[in-house]
Structure formats: C-alpha cells, structure tokens
Amino acid sequence: MSFELIKDILIATVPLLVIFPSLFAFTTWMERKALARIQNRIGPNKTGIPCTRIGLFGLGQPAADGIKMIFKEDIVPRGADKLFHLLAPILALIPAMLILCFLPLEFPWGKFMSAPVQAFLLDSAVIFFFAISGLATLAIFMAGWASRNKYSLLGGMRAVAQMVSYEIPLVLSAVVVVMMVGSLNAKEIADAQTGFNWFVFTPWGLAAFVIFFIAALAETNRSPFDLPEAESEIIAGYFTEYSGFKFALFFLGEYIAMFAISGLAVTLFLGAGDGPFLTAAPWLSVMWFIGKIFGLIAVMIWLRGTLPRLRVDQLMAFAWKFLLPLSIFNILLAGLTHFALDARVAATSDAILYSIHASHTHSDAANHDHPKPVAGQKEAVMGALHYTDKDWMGAMKWFSKAALKGHAQSRSILGWGFGIWAMSLIVLYVMAKGLDNVSRSTAKPREYLYAE
C-alpha cells in the first residue's frame, strides 16, 4: 500500500470523523436550548468557562456532559450478556459513521488528493447508504436483548419493528430521485441539481421529500416516533441498562445517524451543496450542505418540541397504510408526469431548435426571402438549449422571457409545465387526504374508569 493512498484515505475520512462529532456536541446544546425556549424555559446557561462565572449561553454544557459521561460508573447487569452488552453501542456508532462517507461533501482540501477515493463516487452509493444504515437496527436489537431487562427488550422489539417498517417508504421515496437522475451515484445526483434544479421543487420531489423526512424521523427514533425510548412507558427503551460512556456512544450514534440521514435528504432533494454565490466561492458548497443539514435538524428539534408521541398501532398504520401506498403512487405519478411533460416539452423545444435551424439554412439559400424573426425566438432557443441540458430552472427562465415577448411555443410549453405541475400536486394532495381518511386507526382510546 503506497503512501499516497494512505494520505488520500486520511484526507477523505478524517474531516468526517472530526467535523460531525463536534457538530454533535453543538447540536445537543442547540436542541436543549431550543426545547427550553419552546417550553418557556431558559435552558443551559451557566456552564461556560470553568472556574469562572462566564456563562457563554451554556455552550460548555456538551463538554461538561462528556466529562461526566466518561467518569460515570459503567454498570453491567448481572444477568446480561457481557460481550453483546459491550458490542451493541460500538455497533450502533460504526454504521452511523460509515454512512457519512456516502454524502457528496466536497471539502476544499479534496484537491490535495492524488486519486478520488471518496465513497460517494461509488456507482451504488445510495444503495450502500441504505444497506449500512440498516445495520443500526441490529445494534439496537443487540442492546435490548443483551441487557436482559424487559424494558430493554420491549424497546428493542419496538425499534426493530419500527425501523423495518419505515425503511420501505424511506427507500421508495428515494427511488423517485434515482429514477429521474438515472444513477445511484451520490455525486451525479448532486450534480443533476445544480442551478437550483432541486428535486424538492417538483411535485413528486416535494411529496417524496415529505415522505422521506417523516420516515427519516422514524428511522432515527426521533419524536414523535420515539416509541423505542418512550420514557413514560418503558423507562428508556433499549438503553435502559446503559450508563456512562456506553450510553454516550449510543447518544452519539443516534445523532450522527440524524446528520447522515438529513445529509441524504439534502443530497436527494435539496440540491446537495447547491446554493447562491458558488461561482465566486466554490468552497461555500460545503457550507451550504452543512447549513441545509442544520436546517433539517432544526425542524426535527422543532417537531420534537411540538408533537406528542404516537401509539404503537398508529405508528404501524401510518407506515403501512399511509406512507407506503403514497410513496408507491408517487413513483407512478413521477413517471407519468415526467413522461408527459418531457414528451410534450421536448417535442416543442425540438421544434423551436429545428425552426431556427431551418430558417438559417433557408436564409443561406435564398437571401431575398428572409423570414421575419418571431419575437422572443432567441430566448426560446436559449430555453430549449437549457432544457436539453436538463437545466429546468434555466429553461423556465428563458421560456418565460420568450413568452413575455409573445412567443407562442414558449407559452404552450409554460402552460403545459405549470398545468402538469399543479395537477400532480392536486392529485398527490387528494391521494394523501384519501389515504389519511382510510388509514386512520380505528382503535378507540380506552375509557378511563376513574376519570373525574
């Protein structure tokens, strides 16, 4: 193994191992502060610089928590399976760290690499992401089983059932994007969205993004799907019997998984590192990427502060009777609308291109019979060129410019585009509404005998 390869691998992996755990520390602080403010409290505000009374808004809290976790006693229950009890938190962290490699994060120091060794350049990066993130389920099951505690086991069972169920809508909603890009390569998916061609702006992309985000919440056991660790029912679920540093590892693994799955949502739907000012400063791309991840994390925290926990039957009904049919329908609709739109618009833009071509050849042949250029034809041609380049936002800009000048073909393209766009949004909404009505859990809440 050459020195160059080792250097490349270190450049590719070390930033991930440094940046995301430090972001984890910051996120715990952010989450505690945000939850506190949502509940009209102040949150951590005293832990700042040690031995002084400088609070720094409690930014020292993650460090203090970490020190506390390291020095806490590590308790292993007497009946526990010692080996598995030790392995479970490690196994929970490893897949979470691994899947970070599949996010198309292009750090500026990547140019010091002699060969591209990043995992997101793999041809099947997205499949790998789902495959490896599924391993977290095993760790949770292991923890629940090895603790030999009924609450742990219940939590583990709930976690496995939930994660297996929600993985299906998660993958199916990602399939739409894979279908449109025609690649499982994370880099290609990211490149397909440059210039604000984010998939979330399309109707099927929006629906898939919402499904993906909900399923991601359930995958990472976040509120309102935090049944596996429902503290009012089963103490702490699968990590009831964990303390000290093992607990910290679980915690870290959970947050890293949150980052990773938000990162995948950003890659698939929110344009990855795409954003303004990229031509002036390409290094901003990483900042945009991490900023979008933080936006999604903030929404997760916000939801945690807002929503109550679901019941088990509601959880399962929601996954199987609402998200799954909707995501399958979404794939169908994405194919149909894309096909219809593409056929129509491609034909028209081809016609535009052909007409300009024809007029050129014609004008060469017979100068005297020069046809009058149609108003806005130049813009329409630009739009058509952008369209063949799959830059839909750019195409729309040029087509609308042409349409404003009274170009009939552009008008028809825009009409078709917006018509199909609005129609599919309406169809998706109606479908979701219908599924919601059908899939509502019929179980009535228990009547309280002693309620007074």
Next chain:
Amino acid sequence: MSILGGGIFKGMAVTLRNFVGSYFYKERLTTNDYEWRPDGALPQSIGDYPKEEGEQLSDTTTVNHYSRNFPMLLHDTGEPMDTIRCVACQICERECPPQCIYIEKSTEKIENADGKPQFYPAKFDIDVSVCMSCQICVEVCPFDAIVMNSQFELSTPDRFGGLLVRRDDLLKSNDYYHKIHPQEAAARDQKMADDKAAKVAKKKAAAEKAKAAAEAKAASAAEAKASEDKTEDAE
C-alpha cells in the same frame, strides 16, 4: 374537511411563538434567573429571591397559584407552637403512599388557638427526598393543618439530614399561606368557618335531639311498663 397536516402546522406555530416570545417577554419565563449569591448561600424561602424594582413578592417567584411542591404545617396568627393546628392524629402518616411522614405524639396536651387542650406533634418530620407531592395528606387532614408549600429551591449538600424537614421548619403561618396561594387559602378559611358554624349548629341540634330522645325514652319506658302489667294480668 380539514387540511392534511394542518394540526401539525398549528402546533408548530404555537411552539414557534413560544420560542421567539421567550426571548422578548420576560414574564413568559416561568423560572427566575436569579443572581449568584455569596458562597454556599442558597435561597431558603420565597422572600429570598431578588425582586426587580417595583415588583411585588408575588407568584412570579413561585410559578403560579397552583404550584405545589412539598407539604408544610400551618399555624394561626401567634407563636407557632401555641397556635399549631396539627393535633398529631397521624391520619396523614398512615395515608401517605410513600410513607415519608414521621409523627410522634406528645404525652401531654396543650391549649390550641381555640383554647382547647389538644395533643400536638412532638416530632413531625417529612422526608422530601421520598415525598412524591401527591397532596393526599392535605386531602385527608380533618384539621386543615397540612397544606402544600410552593418553595422549590431545596438543594442541599447533605442528602440525608438536609432533605429531612423537621417540624419547626415545616411550620408556616396562615398569612404565608395566603401569600403564596391566595385563592386556595381564602377558600380553605371559608370552609373552616363554615365547618365551625355547622359544627356549632349540629351540636345544638344534637343537644336538642338528645333532650327529645331522653323524653321519648322516658315516655316509652312508662308505656312498656304499662303493657307488661297488662300481659301479666292476662295470664
């Protein structure tokens, strides 16, 4: 037909309002961000909290009227031990679910606020590390002697002795009660007065009844005597 997911957005709007509002409106914050005190001095009672200028000692320091934390013993106006309401009947001790109350009854009686000789608790300890704030002792007390305090800053370096609250620390005046829970205290005073009036009326009624009963008894005894005589005659 409601909008799909409308409830979620409504809830998120509420929490967003809380989030933003808590930065701008101090009265939203339920807890006080009090100043650092001199070494080791934790605030011991509600009066110890710093007050902003012009602010009355009110429920801003104690969350609100309905906050309750751990029980306290009440005494009426006067010296605490002379006007203590508790008569050491030990009902609360028996009813307490986590059994955190320990009472020792006195051997001799002293006069209470009404001038009636009563027993009193020689010892009355509540282990607040065990107490679960269920308020059952308050519900069962026939003498309105135990009510809930709202003092919440109870940290102490001594986790055994420091969390065992003794009788003299538990005793609080009725005025203090009125201060922390005005509505509840007024209602309780009203109820006590009503009870007292009802008791007096009942006593009066009972006395009359007893009198009537005695008369009736005398009459029936005479009648019975007469009927006995009759049967004897028949034989």
Next chain:
Amino acid sequence: MTQEITFWVLAVIAVLGALVAVRRRNLIHGVFALMIFFAALSGLFLLLLAEFIAAVQILVYIGAVGILLLFAIMLTERVTGDDARDITSRGSFWGWAAALAVLVFLLLPAIQSADLAQTTQPHNPSVKALGQQMMDPYVITLEVLALLLTAALIGAVAASQGGEKTKEDIDDA
C-alpha cells in the same frame, strides 16, 4: 499484496463466523456470527469490484434475513435464548459423510477444472449495466419472480389471519 492480505483476513473472518454460527449453542449468538459471515462475504464481493452485489448482500442478508431469523427465534424460543441444545446428535456421522462426499465429488472437480491461474478482467461493474440487463433481456424473469414473491407475501398474510373469520365470510356471502 494489499488485496491478498485483505482477502485472507476476510476469508478467515468468514470461515470463523460460519463455524461459530454452526457450533454455538446460544442461538442468538449463532445468528450474529452468521451476520459476521455475511459481512465478510460482502467484503469479499467488494474485493472483486462487485460493489452492487456487496451492497445487496448487506441489505438483504444482514438487514432482512438476519432480522427475520432474530424475530423467528424471539417468537419461538424463550426470550433469553440461551437454551442449551445438543448439536452433536446421533446422526452426526452421516452428516459429516454427506458433507465430505459433496466436497470430494462436486467441489473438488469444479475447482480443479477451473482455470484459476488466469486472472480475468472484470466485466463492466456499473449498476447501470446491471439494471439494463434486468430490464431488457431478463425482464420476464424479473417480473415472474416479483409476482411469485408478492403471491407468497399475500399467502403468508392470508395464512396468518386465522380460520375464524372465513366462516363468517362464507355466511355473509
């Protein structure tokens, strides 16, 4: 050199995992050992540049089959799963004999006839090519398999529903 070291490490892990999976009395330990075997196998696929197969190996065998096995054990055994059971039963001799026979008469000739010395250039390993193969020449096979699996799934659901309801359904009809 690097590849050979990686291969031998993965191979040793795979064989050890498989042995533990077979010999371990604790069923849950056995399942996890089996998953280690699967993971090592997926690593071997990666070494052969078959990245899609490696991903699917993890996705299907560890993610689905492993979880399925765990659930099956949880639902049938006592929850602790440390039931001691005798694996070396009476017929073990015939088992060994059958395994040896398979090795000698099927695997050895296959290994000997294969020309291992000749290193073959890997085919185009891209996922796109695989997908085109599945969608173009083998689409009928794929669809039939999908139909079969769906039928099996629905059949399993119907079988697990229980016989109580069918009588009422018949009465209603």
